[in-house]
Amino acid sequence: MKLSDIQKVLDAEVLCGEDHLYKDVLSCFACDLISEMLLYVTHNTIVITSLTNIHVVHTAQVMDAVAVVFVGGKKPDQVVIMNSEMSNIPLFTTKHLIFECCGRLYANGLTGDKKTTDSADVSG
Amino acid sequence: MSQDNLRFITPHIKLEFKIDEKDFFIAGESASRVKKTLQQVGLPQDIIKKVAIIIYEAAMNVSIHGNHGMLRIYIDPEAILIETEDKGAGIPDIELAMQEGYSTASYEVREMGFGAGMGLPNIKQCSDELHIDSKVDVGTTLLAKVYLNKKHSLGNRG
Numbered sequence: 001m002k003l004s005d006i007q008k009v010l011d012a013e014v015l016c017g018e019d020h021l022y023k024d025v026l027s028c029f030a031c032d033l034i035s036e037m038l039l040y041v042t043h044n045t046i047v048i049t050s051l052t053n054i055h056v057v058h059t060a061q062v063m064d065a066v067a068v069v070f071v072g073g074k075k076p077d078q079v080v081i082m083n084s085e086m087s088n089i090p091l092f093t094t095k096h097l098i099f100e101c102c103g104r105l106y107a108n109g110l111t112g113d114k115k116t117t118d119s120a121d122v123s124g
Numbered sequence: 125m126s127q128d129n130l131r132f133i134t135p136h137i138k139l140e141f142k143i144d145e146k147d148f149f150i151a152g153e154s155a156s157r158v159k160k161t162l163q164q165v166g167l168p169q170d171i172i173k174k175v176a177i178i179i180y181e182a183a184m185n186v187s188i189h190g191n192h193g194m195l196r197i198y199i200d201p202e203a204i205l206i207e208t209e210d211k212g213a214g215i216p217d218i219e220l221a222m223q224e225g226y227s228t229a230s231y232e233v234r235e236m237g238f239g240a241g242m243g244l245p246n247i248k249q250c251s252d253e254l255h256i257d258s259k260v261d262v263g264t265t266l267l268a269k270v271y272l273n274k275k276h277s278l279g280n281r282g
Contacts, residue, residue: 035242038177039249043169051237058152062159062176
């Protein structure tokens with residue numbers, strides 16, 4: 001999927017990075033834990049989260065995420081948006097919550113990163 | 125692996141960051157800056173990401189628990205060594221702290237998306253060698269090494 005497709009599917013508003021909507025997204029990772037994002041977000045992944053602090057953008061930078069979507073209509077402050085814009089990481093906000101976002105994206109063919117799924121420890 | 129063995133590196137590049145108490149920005153900034161340096165050096169993406177994760181988590185630990193401290197990165201042709209040194213409360217039980225899910229982080233830290241007890245396990249997962257030395261009420265030193273040569277590399281991530 002292209003970022004422009006994701007924007008439509010999620011009824012999302014672009015907060016920054018309008019010039020990057022042509023980019024391809026190969027997988028999605030949704031969570032509110034930075035440590036999990038660090039471990040599981042990979043190249044060409046879009047991050048869905050309700051966290052709006054600077055760590056989300058730093059993590060997206062470090063892990064080469066394609067973009068970040070904030071759920072529940074949340075918007076980060078201007079410093080976070082400017083930082084993300086300078087890093088060429090588009091930010092979106094949508095009124096939908098995490099489950100709805102994931103469901104819509106999955107129904108449109110976007111899945112989790114296979115390496116992430118395979119490496120997750122589910123042994124308890 | 126002893127701490128002395130981990131300090132083997134005669135660095136070709138050394139990067140250093142001061143970490144103040146509750147400076148929650150330096151972790152991401154330092155990880156991002158080191159990532160750019162390693163990209164300029166031309167290292168593989170998987171190595172860069174392992175190092176960036178270690179730096180991010182270790183620096184956050186210092187700013188959360190360490191009162192204040194230093195982050196140092198030594199880069200040579202064989203490996204990258206990441207060192208954090210703090211003057212914080214120390215870790216009473218390192219084995220317990222290494223368990224995924226164990227955390228003593230505050231509500232403020234958890235609200236930021238950290239403090240889920242994954243920091244040290246993440247560092248361990250990304251390191252080929254890891255040594256933590258801690259004394260209660262004195263401080264903690266963490267040394268993590270990532271080999272550049274795949275035949276030495278044991279890290280799980282990448």
